[in-house]
Amino acid sequence: MSSVEPAAAAGTLAARRLGAGDPLVLAHGFTLNAGAWGPMLEALAGHRSVVAVDLPGHGGSSAVTADLPGTARMVAETGGRADYVGYSLGGRVCLHVGLSRPDVVRRLVLVGASAGIVDDGERSRRRHDDEALADELERSARHDGERVAMDRFLDRWLSGPLFASLDPGLAQLEARRRNTVAGLASSLRTCGVGTQAPLWVRLHELDMAVLVVAGATDERYGDIGRRMVEAIGPNASLALVPEAGHACHLERPATTVEIIEAFFDQHP
Numbered sequence: 001m002s003s004v005e006p007a008a009a010a011g012t013l014a015a016r017r018l019g020a021g022d023p024l025v026l027a028h029g030f031t032l033n034a035g036a037w038g039p040m041l042e043a044l045a046g047h048r049s050v051v052a053v054d055l056p057g058h059g060g061s062s063a064v065t066a067d068l069p070g071t072a073r074m075v076a077e078t079g080g081r082a083d084y085v086g087y088s089l090g091g092r093v094c095l096h097v098g099l100s101r102p103d104v105v106r107r108l109v110l111v112g113a114s115a116g117i118v119d120d121g122e123r124s125r126r127r128h129d130d131e132a133l134a135d136e137l138e139r140s141a142r143h144d145g146e147r148v149a150m151d152r153f154l155d156r157w158l159s160g161p162l163f164a165s166l167d168p169g170l171a172q173l174e175a176r177r178r179n180t181v182a183g184l185a186s187s188l189r190t191c192g193v194g195t196q197a198p199l200w201v202r203l204h205e206l207d208m209a210v211l212v213v214a215g216a217t218d219e220r221y222g223d224i225g226r227r228m229v230e231a232i233g234p235n236a237s238l239a240l241v242p243e244a245g246h247a248c249h250l251e252r253p254a255t256t257v258e259i260i261e262a263f264f265d266q267h268p
Contacts, residue, residue: 013078014060016052019045025079026052027090029112030187031157033059036175040253051079055093057187062180067190072096076104085109085260087249092196098206099199107267108206109260111213112221112246115228116198127194134185141181149181165217165245172250203231209267210236213259215244215251239263
């Protein structure tokens, strides 16, 4: 059984609910949405009550604007006490949930996520780049129309090195196209990595069981993941998805689910 909850008002998130059993919240990556988890969603909902949220600027929450701490508050309110799984942008959101609302996080899974950019100059440059990308997306929409601008932007986004190993047939393009130019531009400006205060010095505060996941061929996030596990402490572990890059949950959904389920079994 599946149901979709629209964003009812400012400050609320749209969400898709399906399955029955232990509660699990899914938070997607940038340009994705609650309908873009692919086979992983149905697999996890086989014996769990899954709440897949649309983050601000995405899907049914396209008109919602919030920074990362504000997004974390809304996700926590939408999901309640549950296990939290976040990918990339969603992983950064779930990390904020774990630090600000540990009372609602039973177990935490961070897939292809980062605790932020420590260097002030690098972080400022990333914020500037994201602002420029948002400006370019909006200009393209004004000049060529929403659909053309969205397709061009998604082509550019998915052609980056992070997604070099992602087969276009697995990229959930149709679901990504359900986002809006205004929503994605807003997300870049408010929740991009450049806007995120680095959280490395706070990672030791996480006292729930934490699993950090990365694709085995995603060297950048594999290294970040190792450093995050070391900073969190003995309650954290790292898992690498074989033959997968940054979007490991789309490239190898069955293996990613097996890894997550094994983690849950080890930490009942």
